[in-house]
Amino acid sequence: MRTDLTSLADRLRAIGCVFAEDEARLLADAAHDVAQLDDMVGQRAAGRPLETVLGSVTFCGVTIALHPGVFVPRPRTRFLAERAVASCLARQSSDRQPPVVVDACTGSGALAAVVASRVGGATVLASDVDPVAVACATANGARYGFSVYLCDLMDGLPEEFRGRVSVIVANVPYVPTGQLPYLPRDVREHEPLRALDGGTSGLDVFGRLCRAAPSWLAPGAVMMSEVSPAQVPQALAVLEGAGLAPSAAVDPTSATAVVEGCRPNR
Ligand SMILES: C[S@@+](CC[C@H](N)C(=O)[O-])C[C@H]1O[C@@H](n2cnc3c(N)ncnc32)[C@H](O)[C@@H]1O
Numbered sequence: 244m245r246t247d248l249t250s251l252a253d254r255l256r257a258i259g260c261v262f263a264e265d266e267a268r269l270l271a272d273a274a275h276d277v278a279q280l281d282d283m284v285g286q287r288a289a290g291r292p293l294e295t296v297l298g299s300v301t302f303c304g305v306t307i308a309l310h311p312g313v314f315v316p317r318p319r320t321r322f323l324a325e326r327a328v329a330s331c332l333a334r335q336s337s338d339r340q341p342p343v344v345v346d347a348c349t350g351s352g353a354l355a356a357v358v359a360s361r362v363g364g365a366t367v368l369a370s371d372v373d374p375v376a377v378a379c380a381t382a383n384g385a386r387y388g389f390s391v392y393l394c395d396l397m398d399g400l401p402e403e404f405r406g407r408v409s410v411i412v413a414n415v416p417y418v419p420t421g422q423l424p425y426l427p428r429d430v431r432e433h434e435p436l437r438a439l440d441g442g443t444s445g446l447d448v449f450g451r452l453c454r455a456a457p458s459w460l461a462p463g464a465v466m467m468s469e470v471s472p473a474q475v476p477q478a479l480a481v482l483e484g485a486g487l488a489p490s491a492a493v494d495p496t497s498a499t500a501v502v503e504g505c506r507p508n509r
Pocket residue numbers: 314315316317320347348349350351352353354370371372373376394395396413414415416417437438439448
């Protein structure tokens with residue numbers, strides 16, 4: 244809608260929005276009328292993430308619908324997404340058949356959407372334990388072509404894919420419980436605890452996924468997850484303990500790590 248962007252930016256700055264000019268433009272584009280714009284500004288004043296107020300986010304060039312109460316995909320997760328796509332394409336050319344990919348802990352379905360839109364012919368499955376996330380991911384799955392399951396990690400995915408999965412990609416919750424109080428207020432108050440809390444070391448969910456993965460992976464296939472750089476040594480040990488050949492890569496730009504575990508060929 245048409246509005247005075249300068250005064251809208253002033254309002255947003257006054258409620259603590261740092262990138263007020265950018266937000267003013269995005270909110271004005273998204274709102275249909277003054278009442279909706281006022282409501283959106285009110286939501287921002289209450290600390291709701293901009294992406295949830297707008298109802299969508301662009302992640303790796305893909306537009307993802309975002310419902311309230313669902314984890315907002317972070318720009319740093321691009322590193323994991325790019326590695327997952329590269330791994331799928333490599334498997335596709337070596338196996339000469341489209342890969343089967345699982346996005347465990349899918350949230351909005353952002354990673355599944357990127358893989359489904361960039362890896363032609365892939366069968367993409369996604370899981371989440373939170374019904375609110377599953378509803379959001381299902382909407383994105385209908386647009387980008389992946390199936391979503393309400394289940395605990397791999398437990399509940401169709402059995403026909405056991406032992407046939409080429410890539411498991413997961414942005415698991417990995418914040419150590421003791422660090423949750425230090426997250427920004429809008430994250431603590433508007434994103435679900437289950438999306439963040441990784442237990443005492445931060446690697447509880449990751450560890451469970453590592454133990455579940457081998458029976459789902461095809462020989463030579465890989466699981467990969469985002470962790471913090473400080474968690475890499477412990478994460479590699481967990482992967483090794485699960486019988487997977489571990490490796491790690493760190494993106495210096497975003498200070499994000501991806502750990503990978505390959506199921507041996509025999
Ligand atoms: C950090 S968010 C990541 C969401 C999405 N992959 C992304 O990068 O935007 C973690 C997600 O894992 C889900 N989750 C937590 N424990 C789970 C479990 N045991 N099984 C499946 N999903 C789980 C949460 O509900 C949340 O949506």
